[in-house]
Amino acid sequence: MAYVAVKGGERAIRNAHAWLAEERRGDPSVPDLGLDQIRQQLGRAVDRAMGEGSLYDPELAALAIKQAQGDLIEAAFLLRAFRTTLPRFAHSRAVDTARMRAARRISAIFKDLPGGQILGPTYDYTHRLLDFELAEDTLPPDAPRAAPDPSPMPRVPDILGREGLLEPDGATDAEPGDLTRDPLRFPAGRDVRLQALARGDEGFLLAMGYSTQRGYGGSHPFAGEVRMGEVSVEIEPPELGFAIDIGDLTVTECQMVNQFKGSKTQPPQFTRGYGLVFGFSERKAMSMALVDRAMRAEELGEDVTAPAQNVEFVLYHSDNIEATGFVEHLKLPHYVDFQSELQNVRRLREAVERREAAE
Amino acid sequence: MNDTVSASVPPVARKNWMSVLARAPASAIEDGLTRHAPLPAWTVVRGPETGLVMVRGRAGGSGSPFNLGEMTVTRCTVRLESGAAGHAYIAGRDERRAELAAVADALLQDPAQRASLQEALIVPLAEMQRAERQDRAEKAAATRVDFFAMRTMRS
Numbered sequence: 001m002a003y004v005a006v007k008g009g010e011r012a013i014r015n016a017h018a019w020l021a022e023e024r025r026g027d028p029s030v031p032d033l034g035l036d037q038i039r040q041q042l043g044r045a046v047d048r049a050m051g052e053g054s055l056y057d058p059e060l061a062a063l064a065i066k067q068a069q070g071d072l073i074e075a076a077f078l079l080r081a082f083r084t085t086l087p088r089f090a091h092s093r094a095v096d097t098a099r100m101r102a103a104r105r106i107s108a109i110f111k112d113l114p115g116g117q118i119l120g121p122t123y124d125y126t127h128r129l130l131d132f133e134l135a136e137d138t139l140p141p142d143a144p145r146a147a148p149d150p151s152p153m154p155r156v157p158d159i160l161g162r163e164g165l166l167e168p169d170g171a172t173d174a175e176p177g178d179l180t181r182d183p184l185r186f187p188a189g190r191d192v193r194l195q196a197l198a199r200g201d202e203g204f205l206l207a208m209g210y211s212t213q214r215g216y217g218g219s220h221p222f223a224g225e226v227r228m229g230e231v232s233v234e235i236e237p238p239e240l241g242f243a244i245d246i247g248d249l250t251v252t253e254c255q256m257v258n259q260f261k262g263s264k265t266q267p268p269q270f271t272r273g274y275g276l277v278f279g280f281s282e283r284k285a286m287s288m289a290l291v292d293r294a295m296r297a298e299e300l301g302e303d304v305t306a307p308a309q310n311v312e313f314v315l316y317h318s319d320n321i322e323a324t325g326f327v328e329h330l331k332l333p334h335y336v337d338f339q340s341e342l343q344n345v346r347r348l349r350e351a352v353e354r355r356e357a358a359e
Numbered sequence: 360m361n362d363t364v365s366a367s368v369p370p371v372a373r374k375n376w377m378s379v380l381a382r383a384p385a386s387a388i389e390d391g392l393t394r395h396a397p398l399p400a401w402t403v404v405r406g407p408e409t410g411l412v413m414v415r416g417r418a419g420g421s422g423s424p425f426n427l428g429e430m431t432v433t434r435c436t437v438r439l440e441s442g443a444a445g446h447a448y449i450a451g452r453d454e455r456r457a458e459l460a461a462v463a464d465a466l467l468q469d470p471a472q473r474a475s476l477q478e479a480l481i482v483p484l485a486e487m488q489r490a491e492r493q494d495r496a497e498k499a500a501a502t503r504v505d506f507f508a509m510r511t512m513r514s
Contacts, residue, residue, distance in 0.1 A: 055429050086411045089410040094424045102499065103499050116503045118499050144501040149503070155421075158421070169423075171421060174423060177426075179426070180429070191426070194418055194427075232378070237434075240446060246432055255419070274422075
């Protein structure tokens, strides 16, 4: 692809950015939006920017959302750009979601599960009617409280796995691949696929997950468990020689359980898809789990026929920062490319006209 | 940068106060330290500097590890006049917080000060954090579903 350097737009660009800044601020008689307001009151937007920006920092995400005027892909882009300015200190120990301090935990397959079904602050069961009271500055009543159940909250696969009807996790401690350091290569292992999905575009994953439900690579999913809450993050700094706890993250996890007829090497059992994302983002965690399972088709000896089962297709198109870069680059000057295309079409047309005249 | 002073400190106790300090605001750490004694003199050996930690998860929850995404972390190492070194790694980008936490870590390693500093700084912070967690746990518990079997009413 050839781009030609174009000079002369500097003044227009400067003025465009000045106008953008003014538009972003809006009417100065309206109070400026504080980052704490975005963090507190637009939490799901913050979660999405952090997830797709692949950087957990709610304050920075709030700033990115403000700067991007609420354009969440632009906000994620800003976070990705910011992270490149920082050194990597360490990687964490794997977060232990069985010890999550769950604000929400539900299972669609196991009614009386140990630890109970906890709805948490959910939109489920709301009537999706606009609440005009929110247009006023109203304070909601305090949420009710009850005595917490101190018993542990095991993950559903850990409960159901005991009978052997559910595929086990099969842990190895191999060093996982890292897309921030090495470019995507195929065949891509499940570690790299999960990283790509965790930072993938929610809309893309939702559509891909939905397509598996509609028959494009159907895998008969059940929501084994969805849980959301805080997990502690631990690192082992070399200068200390032991693991320390550096703070908490809110994450959402989804365990999808799928029918499986069995293969030559495996008995009939339920297989699983996994979703884990930053913040409270149930739709994305569920979509991720559906797509993770779909991409395991080849490993499980299933026919690879549908888009969601096609690992290359999914992974090459799940990243909205890359996608927006390539789609939006079409706006940049292609004057020379287009000139040559124009000459081409003119030549072809002349050839056709000459032939028609000759006949 | 391995320090010899910490060799006498049980790692469990140190891990505990570091995890409490990692969740405390800078002002609360400073208040706790000054409640104990005037702030000591210290030199900054490293940082405070902000960087990234790659957070890992496990496939299926307990399977092979994968890289979930990064988080911002600020670290700092200080040395007191006594020679004691303190370290802090704290989620987020608050440099003052990391520096004060490192100072607290250095002071807490001194057996002569540990008990009173635990009392003035760590115990109240831990209690505050426990109360916050309890508050969320109670709200979650109120949303727990109590299923009851529907009985068919036949007489």
